[in-house]
Amino acid sequence: MDDSSVVRRPAGPLTDLDDWESAHGPSPHSDSASVQGEFRDYRTNVRPGVIEFYRLNHKFQTLDFVLEKKREYLARTKRTMSIWQAMEFLNTLVDNSDPDTDLSQIEHLMQCAEAIRADGHPRWMILTGLIHDLGKILCLFDEPQWAVVGDTFPVGCRYSEKIVFPEFFVENPDSHVAEYQTQCGIYSEHCGLDQVQLSWGHDEYLYHVVKDYLPAESLAMIRYHSFYPAHREGEYRHLMTESDVAMLEWVRRFNPYDLYSKGHDRPDVGALTTFYQDLIAEFFPPMLSW
Numbered sequence: 001m002d003d004s005s006v007v008r009r010p011a012g013p014l015t016d017l018d019d020w021e022s023a024h025g026p027s028p029h030s031d032s033a034s035v036q037g038e039f040r041d042y043r044t045n046v047r048p049g050v051i052e053f054y055r056l057n058h059k060f061q062t063l064d065f066v067l068e069k070k071r072e073y074l075a076r077t078k079r080t081m082s083i084w085q086a087m088e089f090l091n092t093l094v095d096n097s098d099p100d101t102d103l104s105q106i107e108h109l110m111q112c113a114e115a116i117r118a119d120g121h122p123r124w125m126i127l128t129g130l131i132h133d134l135g136k137i138l139c140l141f142d143e144p145q146w147a148v149v150g151d152t153f154p155v156g157c158r159y160s161e162k163i164v165f166p167e168f169f170v171e172n173p174d175s176h177v178a179e180y181q182t183q184c185g186i187y188s189e190h191c192g193l194d195q196v197q198l199s200w201g202h203d204e205y206l207y208h209v210v211k212d213y214l215p216a217e218s219l220a221m222i223r224y225h226s227f228y229p230a231h232r233e234g235e236y237r238h239l240m241t242e243s244d245v246a247m248l249e250w251v252r253r254f255n256p257y258d259l260y261s262k263g264h265d266r267p268d269v270g271a272l273t274t275f276y277q278d279l280i281a282e283f284f285p286p287m288l289s290w
């Protein structure tokens with residue numbers, strides 16, 4: 001049976017796959033006093049499902065888990081699909097949230113891309129907005145939510161206190177491995193983020209699918225868009241090269257389009273299809289290995 005017609009729900013405690021983003025609160029760099037107050041209190045307002053999601057994520061994302069998932073997925077033997085087919089495949093993933101007010105996965109992607117386009121950014125960045133969450137098809141390969149979304153963080157070294165819900169790391173077996181709990185852990189200082197194993201999820205997966213076709217700035221946006229401890233909190237500089245630091249500026253530039261384009265008008269997917277299919281064809285071959 002063609003499983004692109006089967007609607008599936010992501011397995012895990014989140015009612016909406018993007019709910020984990022509510023744990024961030026407003027940007028800590030905002031200078032508005034009320035926003036700062038809200039930021040301090042955000043944890044008391046987070047839904048129980050989000051807290052449970054982070055408990056599972058922090059408990060199970062070990063170095064061994066990340067390496068195992070990389071062995072499984074980076075061989076890219078799951079499927080052969082075009083970018084457009086992957087968008088349609090992702091759209092079969094349906095959350096428990098209200099379909100009248102919440103956007104489908106394709107709508108989120110197009111809304112993000114349209115906001116980037118409206119601000120006059122280059123075509124590669126519009127395309128980045130369009131595809132940045134396609135790695136969420138991991139849910140359709142039956143990965144649980146905690147192995148697909150959520151803030152990412154380095155494994156194999158000490159956890160930053162600025163990762164959301166850092167107290168949940170006591171349940172992670174790696175927190176009891178002395179070698180993994182020094183500041184650099186298994187890495188050397190300024191080794192470069194490319195050498196660092198981040199918790200596994202949709203960002204890293206998509207990066208490997210598309211890495212031969214997009215400029216470095218775009219690839220940084222895709223690979224690190226959930227790495228909030230670095231791009232929002234400024235942590236883990238001791239593992240970065242100068243070029244990583246420069247690339248994170250691009251990730252920061254991308255982030256508002258991902259977070260705050262939600263809630264704008266619903267994009268007219270039909271009317272935008274030709275524009276986006278042309279844009280995809282400009283950068284990608286007809287078929288990709290997933």
Ligand SMILES: [Fe+2]
Pocket residue numbers: 132133202225226
């Ligand atoms: Fe994402």
Ligand SMILES: [Fe+2]
Pocket residue numbers: 132133258
């Ligand atoms: Fe997104």
